[in-house]
Amino acid sequence: MRSKNAFRNLILYFIYEILVFAMGIIFPRFIILTYGSEINGLSSTITRILSLINLIQAGAVGAAIFQMFKPVAENDYETQSSIMYTSRKFYNKITIVYLVIATAVGIIFAFRLNNDNLSFVYVLLSFFILAINGAAILFFNSICDIYISPHQKRYLLTISSIANQVVNYSILTIVLIFKLHFLFIFVAILCGGITSAILNTIFYKKMSKGLINKNPANKNYKIPGKSYLMMSSVGSEAITASPTIIITTFIGLAYSSVFSIYALIYTSAKTILNSIQLSFSAIFGNLVKTSNNEKIRETHSCIELMTFIMGTVFSCGVGFLLIPFVKLYTKEVTDINYIYPLLAIFVSIYIVIFTFRTSFSYVATVYGLFKKTCYIVLFFGISGIVISIVSALIWGMPFVMIGLLYNQLGCSIATLFVLKKDVGWFKFKKLFIRLSLLIVLTAVSIILYFVFQPLISRWLIWALYGIICVSITFVILLIYCSIFERKEIKLLFGYFINFVRKKNKNEEI
Numbered sequence: 001m002r003s004k005n006a007f008r009n010l011i012l013y014f015i016y017e018i019l020v021f022a023m024g025i026i027f028p029r030f031i032i033l034t035y036g037s038e039i040n041g042l043s044s045t046i047t048r049i050l051s052l053i054n055l056i057q058a059g060a061v062g063a064a065i066f067q068m069f070k071p072v073a074e075n076d077y078e079t080q081s082s083i084m085y086t087s088r089k090f091y092n093k094i095t096i097v098y099l100v101i102a103t104a105v106g107i108i109f110a111f112r113l114n115n116d117n118l119s120f121v122y123v124l125l126s127f128f129i130l131a132i133n134g135a136a137i138l139f140f141n142s143i144c145d146i147y148i149s150p151h152q153k154r155y156l157l158t159i160s161s162i163a164n165q166v167v168n169y170s171i172l173t174i175v176l177i178f179k180l181h182f183l184f185i186f187v188a189i190l191c192g193g194i195t196s197a198i199l200n201t202i203f204y205k206k207m208s209k210g211l212i213n214k215n216p217a218n219k220n221y222k223i224p225g226k227s228y229l230m231m232s233s234v235g236s237e238a239i240t241a242s243p244t245i246i247i248t249t250f251i252g253l254a255y256s257s258v259f260s261i262y263a264l265i266y267t268s269a270k271t272i273l274n275s276i277q278l279s280f281s282a283i284f285g286n287l288v289k290t291s292n293n294e295k296i297r298e299t300h301s302c303i304e305l306m307t308f309i310m311g312t313v314f315s316c317g318v319g320f321l322l323i324p325f326v327k328l329y330t331k332e333v334t335d336i337n338y339i340y341p342l343l344a345i346f347v348s349i350y351i352v353i354f355t356f357r358t359s360f361s362y363v364a365t366v367y368g369l370f371k372k373t374c375y376i377v378l379f380f381g382i383s384g385i386v387i388s389i390v391s392a393l394i395w396g397m398p399f400v401m402i403g404l405l406y407n408q409l410g411c412s413i414a415t416l417f418v419l420k421k422d423v424g425w426f427k428f429k430k431l432f433i434r435l436s437l438l439i440v441l442t443a444v445s446i447i448l449y450f451v452f453q454p455l456i457s458r459w460l461i462w463a464l465y466g467i468i469c470v471s472i473t474f475v476i477l478l479i480y481c482s483i484f485e486r487k488e489i490k491l492l493f494g495y496f497i498n499f500v501r502k503k504n505k506n507e508e509i
Contacts, residue, residue: 012155013275016162021268023169028264029329030176031185032257037336038117039182041256044263045248046127046186048241049109050102050134061142063223066368068150080147081213082221087146095139102131113253122183129186133193140197144204151207160199168192232374235381239407242385243400246392254336255397261326262343269314269351273307273358284366293425298491301430304359305488308434309477311355312441316473319348319445321466324456345446346401352442353405356435357412363419363426372418380410430484437480441473 032040064087071079106127114120141157148156171188174180244263248256284299322344330338364373388403419426456462481489 009152009154009158012158012162014272016158016165017268017272017275019162019165020271023165024264024268025329027169027172027176028260032330032333034176034179035182035185036117037254037257037333039185040260041248041253042113042118042123042126043185044260045109045113045244045253045256046130048244049105050127050130052237052241052245061145062365063370064146065149066365067223068146072150077211078213078216078218079221080211081216082218083223084143084147084208084212085214085216085219086221086223088143091139091142095135098138099131099135102127102134106131112249118253125183126186129183129190133186133190136197137193141200144200147204147208147212148200153207156203156207157200160196160203163199164192164196166192167195232370232377235374235377239381239384239388239404242388243392243404246385246389246400247397250389250393251397258336258338258340259343259397259400261329261338262322262340262347265318265322265325266347266350266354269311269318270354270358272314273311273355284362297425297427298488300360300363300426302488302491304431305434305481305485306492307355307359308438309481311351311358312438312477313470313473315348315351315355315438315442316445317466317469318344318351319442320449320469321462322347323449324454324462324465328456328459328462340398341450343398343401346398346405348442348446350401350405350408352438353408353412355438357408357415359431359434360419360426361412361415363423364415367423369418369422372422373415376411376414376418380407380414383407384410433484437477441476445469445473 028040031043064083067083068080070076071083106124109127110120110123113123141160145157148154168188168191171191172185175184175188243259244256247259284296284303323339323341326338326344361373384403384407386403387406388400391399391402416428420428454465456465
């Protein structure tokens with residue numbers, strides 16, 4: 001059942017990410033062509049700011065999910081009920097706080113961004129519409145996540161996320177075709193968010209019916225580690241959102257649109273890599289509670305290998321294809337230059353470091369090392385933001401990425417030391433061999449592009465180069481795995497066969 005749910009989670013999440021990536025690539029281009037770079041920059045800026053405000057609740061979900069692993073494994077419904085009751089009470093309060101803060105920040109930025117093209121009222125309405133969407137997702141989706149994820153059924157959350165995207169982009173298509181006011185762009189996002197909230201609520205009620213007591217005996221259940229997870233999430237999201245906010249505040253709203261195209265690429269890579277972690281984190285969490293260290297180590301090594309494979313393919317593709325992609329994507333845009341080769345290189349480096357960090361960072365969360373990782377994230381997050389501001393002001397917009405690279409690398413190294421000290425079974429073993437291969441292949445892909453600078457004038461040619469690049473990377477990884485990763489590949493193959501057999505058996509029944 002564990003492997004079955006894990007592969008189902010992973011497959012559906014990849015389908016979702018393909019949809020998000022495709023739509024995220026297609027529609028910003030048409031928004032830029034229809035409404036201009038400033039409106040695309042406005043959308044990106046508001047989204048980043050609200051995601052940062054959303055962190056007033058950060059830590060509650062992660063800590064609650066961590067606390068749910070044991071009662072779920074032991075079918076302890078009374079404890080599960082207490083956790084859900086406490087979480088719901090928390091979110092009742094925090095949703096109101098979120099709306100108040102979002103409105104206040106919206107007013108401030110409405111004054112700041114007010115110009116001849118963007119009036120105070122329209123900027124404030126844009127904030128308000130997306131704040132309502134954020135509040136709905138904050139309350140409904142978070143509660144459902146706390147219950148559904150520990151039961152290893154994240155694919156249900158993914159289904160609602162797919163519905164969100166379908167509704168959002170269907171309405172957005174109508175908005176673009178008829179060239180409606182740009183506020184309807186945000187209305188489309190709101191409709192998608194409400195759709196996902198409704199579906200998640202339905203899934204939650206169906207799964208918890210007759211099991212979760214709405215009036216548990218322990219109504220004051222304490223969820224430890226929540227404050228540390230909150231601060232960690234604040235530090236992490238603050239550094240992630242900082243480039244867009246820094247560019248909007250100090251350089252210009254149109255340049256936020258430029259950065260958003262590059263950010264779309266590394267954000268997609270982050271989401272895909274995180275999907276591996278999310279799809280298997282429930283299995284890993286249950287193993288930590290119920291299995292021996294050897295089994296835990298084997299499972300972690302497999303997850304680590306999958307993370308490096310996906311990260312290598314993505315970083316090599318980005319290293320060779322990102323600049324041609326931006327050229328094709330913005331060739332009809334005349335209001336601002338979108339071609340920044342140095343920014344493209346920074347994006348590739350970011351994906352490499354993030355792959356490295358993602359391959360092991362989830363272990364600290366599963367083992368509840370919230371306090372130690374919190375201090376790490378806060379230190380490198382705050383100092384990273386300062387570095388980004390100074391770098392961007394001195395050297396220009398692309399150097400806003402310096403702080404992000406510093407943050408990811410610093411957090412990676414510090415977290416490794418924590419795991420080495422506090423998790424007995426954790427070994428570096430093949431970690432740095434896998435990392436070396438990732439770095440070398442990514443560097444080669446970047447060098448090859450700048451040496452040959454292939455003429456890529458059409459999307460078909462770009463796609464063919466992409467197929468060639470991915471195919472060559474896969475062949476190299478296959479050769480490497482067949483020599484150095486036989487045990488992990490055998491285990492992964494075994495998990496897959498077990499999943500297929502169980503699926504066929506269930507179909508026959």
